[in-house]
Amino acid sequence: MMKSTLKKLGLAVASIALMATTGAQAEEVKSPFEGKGMKIAHVRYLSQGDFPELYLSGVRAQAEALGLELDVYDARQDAAIQRSQLEQAIMKGYDGIILQHGFTDSLKDLADMAVQNGIKVVAFDVNADNPEIPQINQDDHLIARMSLEQAIKDNGNAWKAAYVYVPGIPPLDRRDEVFTELKEKFPGIEEVARFGTLNNPIPNQIADQAAAVFRANPDITVAFSPYDEFAKGIKIAVDEAGLSSSVKIYSADISNSDIQAMREPGSAWVATTATNPAIMGQVSVRALAYLMNGENPGSQVTVPPVLITQEMLNALDIKNMNDLVAKVASFSTSDTLTPDWMPLP
Amino acid sequence: MTNFRDHAIKYGLLVLLATMIVFFSIAQPAFLSMINVFIILQSVSIVAILALGVTATLAVNGFDLSIGSTAAFSMMMASYVMIVFDGGTTAAILTALGVGVLVGLVNGFMTVQMRVPDLLATLGMMFLLLGLQLIPTQGRSIAAGMSLSGGETAPGKFTEAFLFLGRARLFDIIPVPVVIMLVLAVITYLFLERTRHGRVMYAIGSNERAAHLAGARVKFYRYVAYVMSGVYASIGGILLAARIGRGDVSSGNSLLMDGVAAALIGFAVLGAARPNAQGSAIGALLVGVLLNGLTMMNTPYYTQDFIKGLVLVAALMFTFGLSKKRG
Numbered sequence: 064m065m066k067s068t069l070k071k072l073g074l075a076v077a078s079i080a081l082m083a084t085t086g087a088q089a090e091e092v093k094s095p096f097e098g099k100g101m102k103i104a105h106v107r108y109l110s111q112g113d114f115p116e117l118y119l120s121g122v123r124a125q126a127e128a129l130g131l132e133l134d135v136y137d138a139r140q141d142a143a144i145q146r147s148q149l150e151q152a153i154m155k156g157y158d159g160i161i162l163q164h165g166f167t168d169s170l171k172d173l174a175d176m177a178v179q180n181g182i183k184v185v186a187f188d189v190n191a192d193n194p195e196i197p198q199i200n201q202d203d204h205l206i207a208r209m210s211l212e213q214a215i216k217d218n219g220n221a222w223k224a225a226y227v228y229v230p231g232i233p234p235l236d237r238r239d240e241v242f243t244e245l246k247e248k249f250p251g252i253e254e255v256a257r258f259g260t261l262n263n264p265i266p267n268q269i270a271d272q273a274a275a276v277f278r279a280n281p282d283i284t285v286a287f288s289p290y291d292e293f294a295k296g297i298k299i300a301v302d303e304a305g306l307s308s309s310v311k312i313y314s315a316d317i318s319n320s321d322i323q324a325m326r327e328p329g330s331a332w333v334a335t336t337a338t339n340p341a342i343m344g345q346v347s348v349r350a351l352a353y354l355m356n357g358e359n360p361g362s363q364v365t366v367p368p369v370l371i372t373q374e375m376l377n378a379l380d381i382k383n384m385n386d387l388v389a390k391v392a393s394f395s396t397s398d399t400l401t402p403d404w405m406p407l408p
Numbered sequence: 409m410t411n412f413r414d415h416a417i418k419y420g421l422l423v424l425l426a427t428m429i430v431f432f433s434i435a436q437p438a439f440l441s442m443i444n445v446f447i448i449l450q451s452v453s454i455v456a457i458l459a460l461g462v463t464a465t466l467a468v469n470g471f472d473l474s475i476g477s478t479a480a481f482s483m484m485m486a487s488y489v490m491i492v493f494d495g496g497t498t499a500a501i502l503t504a505l506g507v508g509v510l511v512g513l514v515n516g517f518m519t520v521q522m523r524v525p526d527l528l529a530t531l532g533m534m535f536l537l538l539g540l541q542l543i544p545t546q547g548r549s550i551a552a553g554m555s556l557s558g559g560e561t562a563p564g565k566f567t568e569a570f571l572f573l574g575r576a577r578l579f580d581i582i583p584v585p586v587v588i589m590l591v592l593a594v595i596t597y598l599f600l601e602r603t604r605h606g607r608v609m610y611a612i613g614s615n616e617r618a619a620h621l622a623g624a625r626v627k628f629y630r631y632v633a634y635v636m637s638g639v640y641a642s643i644g645g646i647l648l649a650a651r652i653g654r655g656d657v658s659s660g661n662s663l664l665m666d667g668v669a670a671a672l673i674g675f676a677v678l679g680a681a682r683p684n685a686q687g688s689a690i691g692a693l694l695v696g697v698l699l700n701g702l703t704m705m706n707t708p709y710y711t712q713d714f715i716k717g718l719v720l721v722a723a724l725m726f727t728f729g730l731s732k733k734r735g
Contacts, residue, residue: 110709137709142652143659147451151703154443155436168551168566168653172575231548231555262547 092406095356097130101159103351104152108145108164108189110137113318114340117384118163118187121344124408129352131159142169149173159183159351167192183354187347188234194362197354199347201338202365203237203315207289209336209370210313211245214285217311217333221251225276225310227269227288227297229259238289238315255280259293269296270303277304284310291316291335298324298332307331317371319383325373326382338368339388342397345408349400360400369394418679420726424719425694432701439704446583452696453589454479454644454651458667459674459688460596461640465526466671466683467600468633469613470519473530474511475641476664477537482507482645484541487550487566487655494564501570501646508642511537512635519634520627534664542657550655566653574650585647589689592640596685609633610682669720670695676726694719 105122109115119135126133136152138145145165150173152160160182162170167190174191177184184191187199214222228239246252256276260268269288273296277283286301288294294314301310307329314321317337325332346366353360369391375381379390388395401407433440458475465472482504489495489503511533518529546557552565576584600606609629611619620626644667648659673694674680674687695716702712 134706135708136703136706139709140658141661142654142656143454143648144662146652147447148703150447150450151444151700154441154447155438155704166551166652166654166656169651169656 092404094128094130094406095404096352099130100132101130101355102132102134102157103159103161103348104134104136104155104157105161105163106136106138106145106149106152106165107162108138108140108142110139113384115163117340118344121339121341121346121408122161122348123344124341125345125348125352128406128408129348131348131352138165142166146170146173149177153177153180153182157182159185159355161347161351162186162189162191163347165189183351185347185350185354185360187343197350197360197362197364199343199350199364199366201234201343202367203234204241205365206315206336206338206368207238207241208245209368210289210315210334211242211287213334213336213370213372214287214311214313215249218285219251220249221253222285223253223255223280223283225256225258225273225280225283225286225297226254227259227273227286227290227293228257229261232261235290242287242289255283265292266295266299269293270299273297273300274304277301277306277310286310286312286331287314288312289315291318291321294321294332294335295324298330301331317384317387322376322381322383322387325371326376330373332373334370334372336368336370337394338366339394339397341388342366342395342399346397346399349405352405353400356404364400366397366399414679417676417681417726421673421676421690421694421723422678424722425690425697428694428697428701432697432704436701436704439701442581444700444704446577446581446586448693448696448700449586449589450583451700452670452692453583453585454647455663455666455670455695456589456689456692457592457640457644457647458663459670459692460592460685461637461644462667462671463596463674463683463685463688464600464609464633464636464640467606467609467613468630469616470526470630470633471530472515472634472637472641473527473664473668474515474533474537475637475644475667476660476662477534477541478508478511478638478641479645479648479663480660481511481537481541482642483649483660484544484550484655484657486570486646486649488544490566490570491550491552491554491562491564491655492544492556497567497569504642504646504649505639507645508638508640509635510638511641512638513631515638516631516634520630545655547657549657552654566650571650571653574647574652585651588643588647592643593685593689596636600685605629605632613682666692666695669716673720673723676723681727691723 107115136148138148146169153176160177171192174184174196175193178193178195184196185199186196190198229235258272258276262268277300286297288297291314294312297312301307310331312332314335317335343366350360350364381387381390438444461475462472485507486500486504489500515530515533518524519526554562556562573584608624612624612626612629616626649655652659670692671683671688673691674684677687677690680687699712
């Protein structure tokens with residue numbers, strides 16, 4: 064405590080001195096990039112929906128705190144457009160580039176080219192397959208573990224589960240590893256049904272499958288659906304079958320509509336584990352700032368998630384994502400990549 | 409005054425293109441760099457190829473709305489052959505081109521034999537292909553190492569030779585798709601403007617009955633136009649697959665509108681007031697320059713869509729409003 068106060072004092076003195084000599088802005092922490100006119104580009108594959116919007120807000124806030132000028136390139140879910148935009152960004156000459164989603168196959172050679180041209184690159188949730196490009200991810204293992212631990216806390220360690228899973232999707236595969244381990248550790252946990260699809264509209268398709276599953280296995284008490292679109296589908300099926308009181312849904316991710324669904328009276332959806340997309344945006348910019356400052360953030364940067372329960376949403380009267388950010392501190396800030404020199408938003 | 413109007417009709421669009429280039433190069437000096445010029449050309453090459461195909465159908469007074477989904481379907485089929493069957497470059501390309509020919513023939517059959525209006529026939533084909541492209545993979549994108557429905561992993565990969573088509577640069581600067589686009593533009597120009605076949609197609613387009621009475625093989629040329637359109641679209645699909653290195657279900661969504669817009673803007677180039685190959689290529693270039701410049705100035709995408717629409721509307725007014733050939 065004493066130490067940090069002293070440090071702050073020292074900083075304050077330093078910044079007053081700076082103000083006196085250069086007239087620079089006084090800040091608690093001074094960005095190493097302040098006044099250098101450095102520019103970064105955010106080339107994003109996903110442009111529509113809650114996630115990219117929140118993610119971008121985090122990127123903006125952290126870039127502003129660091130005094131970095133930010134340009135956003137919107138590929139609108141089109142891999143070919145993302146490719147040309149990355150090409151354009153390399154040519155225009157930025158100091159750093161943040162890739163958001165996309166595909167290894169369509170980005171790798173250009174990302175390599177950017178690195179060769181001295182541009183610092185970080186990638187969020189896409190593997191650029193280059194040791195010099197740190198990859199920022201949410202911690203999918205921890206997400207699954209926290210939801211499942213809550214399920215054990217609520218239901219003990221012997222129950223029959225319905226499991227929604229589609230193989231081949233990297234975050235779902237990572238979440239599946241945790242569930243597989245858990246079933247080995249607790250033989251009382253029995254997966255009686257496994258289903259899933261990514262056909263649109265996902266919740267409807269899942270609801271049809273889940274309806275059949277619940278009819279065939281009326282003794283299911285826990286539904287583990289490590290993706291929120293799946294959970295929406297299960298909830299539809301549970302509601303239609305009138306099973307809300309006997310089945311509990313544990314999921315991953317969170318959005319405005321998820322919060323509403325979890326808070327419906329008697330909702331079976333009792334818990335989810337998620338990382339705030341805005342935090343991931345901030346951490347991505349911080350990882351880039353590490354590189355631009357000549358430091359190494361590590362090849363994998365994971366952002367720890369937060370458990371969100373129905374009980375907590377009701378107790379704090381959280382109606383949407385804004386409320387969640389405002390009322391749950393662990394959801395709105397993260398100490399991932401926060402050295403002393405890093406100004407925070 | 410008439411003179412001014414003639415000039416406006418003839419050179420209006422080229423002046424607009426030149427103005428945009430000057431404006432963007434002042435606003436963003438990097439705009440006119442050699443690399444960026446080729447980035448622009450690369451970004452328009454696929455759209456331009458599709459526009460050339462539409463031009464052929466427009467010439468016979470048809471309209472191919474299925475080009476975008478034909479390109480997407482060809483992309484998926486080429487990827488499927490390479491990834492799932494491990495079939496290699498040649499087989500992938502031939503399959504994709506086969507798709508183009510087949511789609512063209514079916515479109516021709518629907519419009520010529522079944523007398524379905526062009527717009528409706530090709531709209532139906534568009535929906536059909538949008539669904540069909542997803543059936544082999546149950547709606548998923550195709551990428552190297554994907555897991556198949558049986559649980560095993562797909563054996564193939566995108567070959568270097570195939571990726572070369574979409575990514576390589578000749579002499580380290582000219583992207584291969586640009587070369588292919590230019591070659592196709594020249595071929596289409598020569599075919600439509602300099603051969604008897606091309607003139608017959610325009611004759612069919614301006615008055616089908618008269619052309620028929622004059623002994624033109626109307627049905628045959630309508631088939632030719634649709635097969636051209638299908639094959640060009642499938643070439644676009646091959647280049648798209650090679651560029652992004654995967655069979656991506658969401659790519660190709662914007663191709664139809666951009667291709668048609670380019671062909672329609674092409675009407676106004678040099679006061680042609682009719683579909684023409686050089687116009688379609690320039691129309692695609694105009695849209696490409698506009699989008700590249702606006703992206704460089706970091707305008708949001710919705711403004712870009714708006715401005716793209718504005719240019720199209722302006723070009724159509726040049727063509728139909730100012731033209732004396734108004735009918």
